Amino acid sequence: MRVLLVEDSRRLRTTLTTALRRSGYAVDDAGDGQAGLELATANDYDAIVLDIMLPGLSGLELLKHLRERGSSTHILLLTAKDTVDDRVRGLQAGADDYLVKPFALEELLARVEALCRRAYGSKQTRLVIADLEIDTVSKQVLRAGQPMVLKPREYLLLLYLARRSGQVVTRREIEDHLYNGEIALMSNAVESAISSLRKKLSRANPAPLIHTRHGLGYVLKTETE
């Protein structure tokens, strides 16, 4: 999942970026509105965490620009203002959610996750594909009823593929949403992660779930689909 964080407070930006990355998100960050707008227009994000009071272009202006350009990326507004008017103005401008500073880190992560779920049209916290079950709240994965032990990145890769089950997901999309440009162009990190995931999935049930579409990417589905 790829997230953009636009926050002018350097300290908060650094902390939230770390927390989001640790939670498995690929995170881009910007310290002002203009840079945020450029990133948001150039990339496809699952969610944007946007501070309202930004130098240069304000968060609300950025939001308006994005909506005018037809972007439907889910946006969580962050602000130190907590009056009803402020909230209404933010939501009317096209925000999907609103969080007032100071906030609990867990709450921010939960809201970002909810927005990412909505990005894939799902409000469910439990994804079931054949005998694969993913609980996005407890972050538990079961295959044929057997619990699977996954690394955070593997979990996110599986979740990303599961949310787009039946669709071909390109290597580039996986890199963008999971690795945040941290891997070199010729790296085989995606392939390694897919391979590791396949091994772990086959332990409980050898029937393959992740299929390779050569030259295109990967798709998660049952054989019968």
Next chain:
Amino acid sequence: MRSIREQLTRRLLLTFSALLAVGGLILYISIHAALVKEYDAGLLARALAITTLTEQNDRGVKVEFSDHFMYEFRDRVATAFFQMWLPDGREVKRSESLHGSELPRRFGALAQPQFYDLRLPDGRQGRAVGVQFTPKMDRDARGRIPPQQVVLVVAAERRHLDHALAVLGLMLCGNGVLLLAAMMLVLPWVLRRALTPLHELAMQAAEIDAHKLDARFPSETLPTELAPIGKRLNDLLARLEQSFERERQFSANVAHELRTPIAELRALAELGLKWPDTRSTATDQETLAIALQMEAMVTTLFALLRSEDVQFAPQAQAFDLAPLLDSILSACRARTANKDITVAIHVPAAMRLHSDPQVLRSILTNLLDNAIEYSPVRARIEISAAPRESRFELRICNPAQGLTAADLPRLFDRFWRKDEARSGSDHMGLGLPLARAFAASLGLDLRAELEDEARVAFVLSGSLGKAAAVRNLAPAG
């Protein structure tokens, strides 16, 4: 609870009763005196009539009295009495009505007759007049015998007089009671009507609370006596509303300013707890920096509050300005070096001030701090000071790109910054308000002026005549 209406009613009734009693008494006494005087005149007229009937001749004094003409002296009627004596006490004549009784022998000269009350022989209350006079002399005896004086006392019953006086007294008392009762009925109603504007004012005042400070009293339509109260209350309400708004804005600003550092602190702490390996010296240093930033904000806010305290008393003393500016500049050296900023000071070496050096240091530090913060890299900050006639002026001038004339009045507002985002910087928008508050406490004026080439000048000035103002003394040393 004391009620003005009740107090007024009570006091007006008491005053009215007293005036009524005094007025009634004066009226009664006047009428009483007039009636008695008239009665006495009647008595005297009877006495004078008898004196004209009295004559002296060789045989003595005789009274040519006829009951036909004065029937009240008759025995049957007996409403009047008279008795006449010679100076030696021998009786000359008495009325039939007296029978064997005696009248008191009290008298005055004819010109000054003596009137007095007495009990009549039949026991009734009466009034008498006693005169001493010389009877007319018989023509034959004139010149042959010496004239002789006689005493005459005429008395009459005073039943009618007493009755008239009693009726008069009763009428006055009755009227007084009726008037008092009418007053008791009418006065509360009149007062209620008259005090309606006061009541309405009280009702309007009762409806005002902290949420309705925009309410105003209609001072134009209030009665003359209440108009100044209404106007003063309106002034107070306006000041209160302004003060509440300022406090509300201030509280909102403080809350807003504290939210970001608290959010930073909380996020850092929660990150460390959730992923302990993310905690490092760098995050601890960030935590410390946030704590110091919040401490600075609280310290500045307290300083602002202190400067507004009426008991804040600056300690004035004479000191050189140039060394003070050098010392302030030294403290900022690292920051000016970071931005490659040049600070030029044009202050006469001999310039001495008479003020509180610590407070002035705070003012100048804040102004210089502000100039460094908002100046671009490689900028030039000019500090100049000079005495001008009875005043002095100290200017700190720095580039201020983007600052407009409309921004000038807001520069000294708490938490105001040109960039609403207030990001990145540790500046909280409290330095300039604090500098102005401190300047005011020293009796100085601090204002901002836009200069050419997008520069702003902060001008600290004061009158030499003010008690705590800067005083330019003789050159140092």
